[in-house]
Amino acid sequence: MTTRGRTPVDEQRPGGAHDPVGRDDAELARVRAVAAAGPYQPEWSSLQRYRAPLWYRDAKFGIFIHWGVYSVPAFGNEWYARTMYQRGTPEFEHHRTTHGPHDEFGYKDFVPLFRAERFDPVAWAQTFQRAGAQFVVPVAEHHDGFAMYDTARSRWNARAMGPQRDVLGELGSAVRDAGMVLGASSHRAEHWWFMNGGRAFDSDVRDPANADFYGPAMREETAPNEQFLEDWLLRTVELIDRYRPQVLWFDWWIERPAFEPWLRLLAAYYYNSAHAWGREVVINYKWSAFAEGSAVLDVERGALAGTHPEVWQNDTSVGRTSWSWVEGHRYKTMAELVGDLVDVVAKNGVLLLNVGPKADGTIDPAEVALLEEIGDWLQVNGEAVYGSRPWTIPGEGPTSLPAGSFVDAAERTYTGADVRFTQRDEPGGTRLYALVLAWPEDGVARVRAWGRGSGLVAGELEDVRVLGADGPAVVRRTAEALEVDLPDRRPSSVGVVLRATLREPEPPRRDDTLH
Structure with a gap:
């Protein structure tokens, strides 16, 4: 660990930590020793033996949290620390008009205003539990470089400044006490270039006194140097050692080639450490930063065209354009959020749904209401989600998201013909689920x-039920469809879920008279 105090032999570390000479060398040696000790080695061939844990594959639904200094200006989105220094942007003009010239009031000056005076980690955990979340992933450090945890590698952290609380530590305790799994996300990699707009004009980014916060502020096209990469690794190791998160989420810039050997080292260290703890863990990555199979693919605000052979994750937000709370937030509808969840689960995925608390530590009532409504929906229909597995096809119907990232901002309206499928094995046979994404206008789910004519169901469908309704349903199975008469009372606020037990066809009877 490094120390906050500076001595005559200290060297300035890029990104803000003061490291007594040799201290990081010793820590790096320890990290390499753990990574080399197994069962994983820092080589892709070894790391590809990784398998995502059962708890994660069964969880299906987690909560992401974007909360930090950017919640104070609450304008634009969580990239305010960057765009406020980019001339010609709305954030630049807003900042100059609202807060003053950039050389007099910079991003650092929001830190004392980030008081979080109403932050109640227990209440947050209760809200996430009420929503039906199985794990929680707070942003430990966003691109702005302000750590939301107690770190020895930078004085710019929530324990030392602003809230003067170990946000990640307090929330982690509350999350675990509520029976959920704690994760953490690191966006530190992007800090290499994030504040560079402030170097183009007279701003406080140019002041050497602020270099331990705003730096390095390099150009985006330059590769991070070894000192930055070393600091990135050791910050992440500190997160792992101090908080033992079981999900470690990274943003996209780690796919730069310079990170590759450090990613292998980090993954081996994390997986081996978790093995020593007796826990199973997950690394989320985007695009192609990790070798296929060595971690869990994450698709931001996205969808896949079909079912993925391995578990994957979609991270999206209750807001259409911003991950952090901003004035004038535009929220998705409950129907869209349920659609996000069930489409991901039907394709062998997990949904990580983001909320953005306000600077005072409260979660906007509109976001709480959405989370509570999701929880109500899962109370009725959760057996079609939790612990389920993909069916033969993921879905049917006219409405879908295009495959790829950043495809969910436009509004969507589902119909009663839009259906997603899951299944689960039970002692009484295979349970099939049809998650209909809107209530059919004529009261009949098809x-x-x-x-019978689809060729997709090899056997008979028995005990067809509407989840949340009493007793077996009235059904008709024709060549075109299974038709189910729905009850007068809607069991949940979005669509309806059908459950059927599949009776497999009996194998041909053996004739013992033949030899």
Whole structure:
């Protein structure tokens, strides 16, 4: 660990830590020793033996939290620390008009205003538990370089400044006490260039006194140097050692080639450390930063065209354009959020849904209401989600998201013909689920894939029920579809979920008279 105090032999570390000569060398040696000790080695061939844990594959639903200094200006989005220094942007003009010239009031000057005076980690955890979340992933450090945890590698952290509380530590305790799993996200990699707009004009980014916060502020096209990469690794190791998160989420810039050997080292250290703890963990990555199979793919605000052979994750937000709370937030509808969840789960994925608390530590009532409504929906329909597995096809119907990232900002309206499928094995047989994404106008749910003529159901469908309704449903199975008469009372606020037990066809009887 490094120390906050500076001595005559200290060297300035890029990104803000003061390291007594040799201290980081010793820590790096320890990290390499753990990574080399197994069961994983820092080589892709070894790391590809990784398998995502069962708890994560069964969880299906987690909460992401973007909360930090950017919650004070609450303008634009969580990239305010960057865009406020980019001339010609709305954030630049807003900042100059609202807060003053950039050389007199910079991003650092929001830190004392980030008081979090109403932050109640227990209340947050209760809200996430009420929503039905199985794990929680707070942003430990965003691109702005302000750590939301107690770190020895930078004085710019929530324990030393602003809230003067170990946000990640307090929330982690509350999350675990509520029976959920704690994760953490690191966006530190992007800090290499994040504040560079402030170097182009007279701003406080140019002041050497602020270099331990705003630096390095390099150009985006330059590769991070070894000192920055070393600091990135040791910050992440500190997170792992101090908080033992079971999900470690990274943003996209780690896919730069310079990170590759450090990613292998970090993954081996994390997986081996977790093995020593007796825990199973997950690394989330985007695009191609990790070798396939060595961690869990994350698709931001996105969708896949079909079912992925391995578990994957979609991270999205209750807001359409901003991850952090901003004035004038535009929220998704409950129907869209349920659609996000079930489309991901039907394709072998996990949904990480983001909320953005306000600077005072409260979660906007509109976001709380959405989370509570998701929880109510899962109370009725959760057996079709938690612990489920993909069916033969992920879905049917006219409405879908295009495959790829950043495809969910436009509004969507689902119909009663939009259906997603899951299944689960039970002692009484395989349970099939059809998650209909809107209530059919005529009160009859029609599932084409379950029709006798589809060729997708090898056997008979028995005990067909509407989740949340009493007793077996009235059904008709034709060549075109399985038709289910729905009850007068809607069991949940979005769509309806059908459950059927699949009776496998009996194998041909053996004739013992033939030899």
